[in-house]
Amino acid sequence: SQKIEQNSEALNIQEGKTATLTCNYTNYSPAYLQWYRQDPGRGPVFLLLIRENEKEKRKERLKVTFDTTLKQSLFHITASQPADSATYLCALTQYNFNKFYFGSGTKLNVKP
């Protein structure tokens, strides 16, 4: 079965630095990879989607890369702020597929 791995340890960085989060997967060939933000006690909120034929996607301070050879996606937040502190989840799915498979998420702590 498919396996999606995100760093279980929290990532602690200083305000203003770039945060880089990793999503690795095995036994799966996703057509789309999505990133979500989840605050404590709340539902996840969609951030970005990248397709398998795209190498990179940007939105404001966010950047996502997708390497289907390495089976890995990297999620970058540049000029990080304390308000960026949250858990970030990656989710994979396929063409014409209605099921989403989520990773366990990585908690990001941005210190002022």
Place this chain on the structure above:
Amino acid sequence: SQTIHQWPATLVQPVGSPLSLECTVEGTSNPNLYWYRQAAGRGLQLLFYSVGIGQISSEVPQNLSASRPQDRQFILSSKKLLLSDSGFYLCAWSWPGGGYNEQFFGPGTRLTVL
């Protein structure tokens, strides 16, 4: 605009009791609907999804069931709760048509089984 509602927000139930969680979506029609469970410090586990009224796909064998009696209503049920059913239950919807569509999540229900 679209909104998604879940209730109740929190629930404490004894082992062996029944369960009914409700989710409704407003402002859209024929959405895909999903139930997820999130254990403490863990990721989202897909429990059920539905692409239409009466159409339910189960992802994990368990003592839970789901129903979609109306287009924008999704219900999660159990006849007898287990301790392991404790967790954060999230309902979500997406536009029909596949994985390029983002998911919109409800506020969640925190279930504690004692």
